[in-house]
Amino acid sequence: MIGPIYRLTLRALLVQKRTLMLAVIALAPVVTALIFALARSPQDGVRDFYSTIVQQLFVPTVASLIALVFGVSAFGDEREDGTILYLVATPQPRVELVVAKVAAAWTATLALVVPSLVLSGVLALGGQASIRLIGWPLLGVLLSTLAYCAASAWLSLMTRRPVVIGIIYILLWEGSIATFAASAAKLSISAYGRAFVAHALPQAAKPVAGTVSSAIVLAVVVAVAVAAATRRLVTAELP
Amino acid sequence: MSEPAIEFTGVSRWYGDTVSLADVTFTIDGGVVGLLGHNGAGKSTTLKLCAGFSTPSTGSVRIFGANPRRSPEIYRRLGMVPDHSPPWPFLTARQVVQLSARLHKIRDSSDAAEQALATVDLVESADRPVGEFSHGMRQRVKLAQALVHGPDLLLLDEPLNGLDPTQRGHVIDLLTRLGVEGRTVLVSSHVLHEVERMAPRVLVLVNGHLVAEGSTDGIRRLISERPRRVLVTADGNSRALARELLDTPAVDAVRLNDGQVEIETSDPSRLSRELPVAAVRAQTLLHEVRPVGDDLESVYAYLHERARGQAR
Numbered sequence: 414m415i416g417p418i419y420r421l422t423l424r425a426l427l428v429q430k431r432t433l434m435l436a437v438i439a440l441a442p443v444v445t446a447l448i449f450a451l452a453r454s455p456q457d458g459v460r461d462f463y464s465t466i467v468q469q470l471f472v473p474t475v476a477s478l479i480a481l482v483f484g485v486s487a488f489g490d491e492r493e494d495g496t497i498l499y500l501v502a503t504p505q506p507r508v509e510l511v512v513a514k515v516a517a518a519w520t521a522t523l524a525l526v527v528p529s530l531v532l533s534g535v536l537a538l539g540g541q542a543s544i545r546l547i548g549w550p551l552l553g554v555l556l557s558t559l560a561y562c563a564a565s566a567w568l569s570l571m572t573r574r575p576v577v578i579g580i581i582y583i584l585l586w587e588g589s590i591a592t593f594a595a596s597a598a599k600l601s602i603s604a605y606g607r608a609f610v611a612h613a614l615p616q617a618a619k620p621v622a623g624t625v626s627s628a629i630v631l632a633v634v635v636a637v638a639v640a641a642a643t644r645r646l647v648t649a650e651l652p
Numbered sequence: 653m654s655e656p657a658i659e660f661t662g663v664s665r666w667y668g669d670t671v672s673l674a675d676v677t678f679t680i681d682g683g684v685v686g687l688l689g690h691n692g693a694g695k696s697t698t699l700k701l702c703a704g705f706s707t708p709s710t711g712s713v714r715i716f717g718a719n720p721r722r723s724p725e726i727y728r729r730l731g732m733v734p735d736h737s738p739p740w741p742f743l744t745a746r747q748v749v750q751l752s753a754r755l756h757k758i759r760d761s762s763d764a765a766e767q768a769l770a771t772v773d774l775v776e777s778a779d780r781p782v783g784e785f786s787h788g789m790r791q792r793v794k795l796a797q798a799l800v801h802g803p804d805l806l807l808l809d810e811p812l813n814g815l816d817p818t819q820r821g822h823v824i825d826l827l828t829r830l831g832v833e834g835r836t837v838l839v840s841s842h843v844l845h846e847v848e849r850m851a852p853r854v855l856v857l858v859n860g861h862l863v864a865e866g867s868t869d870g871i872r873r874l875i876s877e878r879p880r881r882v883l884v885t886a887d888g889n890s891r892a893l894a895r896e897l898l899d900t901p902a903v904d905a906v907r908l909n910d911g912q913v914e915i916e917t918s919d920p921s922r923l924s925r926e927l928p929v930a931a932v933r934a935q936t937l938l939h940e941v942r943p944v945g946d947d948l949e950s951v952y953a954y955l956h957e958r959a960r961g962q963a964r
């Protein structure tokens with residue numbers, strides 16, 4: 414019975430004050446695109462700017478951080494205040510609990526990042542905006558945020574400092590090491606998300622893999638994270 | 653033959669260097685059982701292990717014959733009222749109880765929720781968010797969500813905390829009734845007189861050890877018969893009083909301490925009769941007679957020492 418747990422978790426995630434803070438983060442690319450749209454000259458490369466904003470700001474930082482916080486909070490908040498007990502003390506299959514939590518975290522993430530990406534695209538691209546130019550990056554964001562949410566949910570059941578570990582992974586590993594070490598990029602969720610951006614924008618940096626391979630890798634990340642979180646939920650010490 | 657509701661076999665649970673539960677073995681099946689102990693005695697750990705919220709470091713926990721950590725289906729027969737952890741504050745009481753009914757796969761969840769809310773006398777406030785409730789009302793919401801699926805086993809961690817006397821009486825009557833119906837109710841408390849109002853059987857935990865187990869009357873007798881210490885302040889002639897007391901049958905030992913007489917006795921009621929006689933013989937007046945170590949911690953310490961003595 415995924416529905417009631419999904420709705421409960423989504424509501425719990427969205428009523429928090431931190432959602433407002435995350436909305437401000439989601440606004441950053443929109444504001445950047447707006448400033449560009451107001452100040453651009455005819456010589457400016459519209460697609461270059463859009464490619465940069467999506468590849469270097471949106472996918473690796475904005476979307477990943479928002480997904481990390483919601484993914485961690487889906488279980489983390491309830492572990493902290495003890496309400497997780499009311500879900501665990503029911504005959505629900507543990508995998509359904511995890512799937513409902515990840516789905517709720519992903520929905521909350523998309524509620525912020527999808528309008529942000531579409532608006533940023535429309536503002537930055539102006540008359541050149543098209544379904545292809547916005548749709549492919551959007552697909553990359555959809556898949557990568559799902560992977561971040563699932564991995565974060567698992568992380569929140571493994572450690573008491575999931576946000577710190579997640580931020581270190583996003584900023585240090587993905588944002589630094591993976592940018593100059595090609596092999597390290599293969600262990601970067603955002604690198605596979607960026608592959609979809611490169612499919613629509615040839616200006617983008619060379620992708621770590623093709624779109625089909627990236628989709629498969631991200632799907633595997635989701636499946637493994639859900640399985641690991643389910644296993645952990647059975648063995649974790651609850652409050 | 654059906655499996656017992658709760659079966660602990662050599663269960664220990666430690667967290668780092670802290671032993672929370674040490675080699676505990678007991679079986680419970682039917683009726684209300686009190687889990688008595690001071691704060692930190694291991695009551696909550698015991699209930700967490702029963703509820704499948706924790707894994708024993710050694711030993712085995714079986715609930716209706718199954719490992720609760722590996723068998724979510726067990727929760728169809730189990731209800732849990734945790735001590736802390738009020739339900740989601742943004743949900744109304746009715747939503748919390750209905751959600752519990754749905755998650756327990758009750759066919760008519762609304763009807764079951766209404767019945768559970770009526771049982772805990774919360775129908776009138778059922779549409780208010782739990783976040784607006786007093787502690788006592790939250791306790792009742794927790795109780796309603798645990799009762800909504802009619803569990804065979806109910807685990808309650810300090811359920812009377814925060815309830816006013818009327819509500820306490822109501823909950824005690826309810827738990828007593830559930831026990832009479834044949835359900836198993838394990839209820840923790842650190843107050844014996846609270847437990848003995850509803851539980852004919854008690855388990856006493858001290859520092860993670862199961863130090864006493866049996867009928868509530870038996871535990872009460874054991875506690876009342878334990879050696880007591882009494883501190884007597886006499887008018888001047890304490891040494892003479894101590895000498896007289898040494899010849900008194902109710903007195904096990906006497907110690908003089910800064911002019912005060914400390915008496916150890918196994919029979920306090922007899923001492924209360926013999927002490928004035930001894931004072932008359934010693935030609936002294938009694939200024940103060942005060943029991944020492946009569947607090948609950950001392951009672952538990954005595955039971956612990958007694959259990960260790962029996963073990964040796």
